[in-house]
Amino acid sequence: MMLTGMAAAKSFVIGVEEIDYYPLHRCVNGRFSGYGRDLLDAFAKQSGYSFTYLPLPVSRLFHTFLNDNSIDFKYPDNPRWQVDLKKGKDILYSSPVINVVEGLLVRPESVDQLSEASLKSIVIMRGFTPWPFDQDMRQKINDGTIRVYQEDSFGSVIALGMTGHYDAIYASPVVINYYLDVVVRKPGALVFDKKLPFESNDFFLSTIRQGGVVKQFNEFLAKNQSLIMALKRKYRLTDKTAQ
Incomplete structure (x- = not known):
């Protein structure tokens, strides 16, 4: 349904993550693309x-969205991300845009060999929050028993993961899997280990x-399931593939 009058020409700024998280979303040379963009x-x-x-780096995006009126929306977002920064802010979240499994990937020879007790080092994207980790694991991270190395690109995260160090x-x-299959052509070089903590995260549009626009977006999501499924197939994001 088209809007009329001034609303029809309404322009908005959506703050997005300046990372390559394709096929979910990526920003390369200032251009936002992927499933979220479509x-x-x-x-x-x-x-x-x-x-x-x-596009802004993940951490800066949160600060800008929360404290600068230049951004109307943030994508993706989740109520559990950067909770401390969001204290006192009245943030409205859309219906879920997509559900994404996130967890720990290891070299093939390490699958089923590690446990929460034996885990000593993790590589993560700077600004990401590893939500599946329970209180004991978080305490180990805080006291340095589990070392967390942060990188500015997923290319670097993956490269370090493949070293075995x-x-x-x-x-x-x-x-x-997309990066390993398509970009570096080393399929299976890292494997999702379901014996280690993992979680399904919903991605939301926030404001x-x-x-009012988020309410319209929710109606769009509800009424366009065939379009959404077509986009998921286009980006290899069907449930079986994504998990």
């Missing part, structure tokens, strides 16, 4: 909106000031 563009087109995507990397298996 879905948001489809909503904008159907609703008569114009979206500008502003670190126990595991934290990411979405669908992202890592502080544009609740």
Whole structure:
């Protein structure tokens, strides 16, 4: 349904992560692409909106979204991410855009060989929050028993994970599998270890000031399931592939 009048020309800025998390989303040379981009563009087109995507490093994106009125929306977001930064902020989240499994990937010879007790080192994307970890694991991270190495790109995260010098990397298996299969052509070089902590995370569109648009977005998601499934197939994000 097209909007009329001034609303039809309404433009918004969506803050997005300046990372390569393809096929879910990525930003390379300032261009945002992937499943998230296609879905948001489809909503904008159907609703008569114009979206500008502003890429920022993950940590800076949170600070800018929460404290700077220049960003209308953040994608992706999740109520459990950066909880301390969000204290006192009235944030509205959309319906889930996509459900993403995130956990620990290890070298093939290490599958089923590690446990929460034996895990000593993890490589992670800077700004990411490893939510599957329980209180005991978090305490081990805080006191240095489990060392966490942060990198600025998933290329670096994956490269370090493949060296064998670190126990595991934290990411979405669908992202890592795409990178290994398509980019470096080393399929199976890292394997999702379901014996280690993992979790299904929903990705949301969030806002502080544009609740009306989020309501429209929710209606779009509910009414366009065939489009959503077509985009998931396009980006190899069907449930079987993603998990």
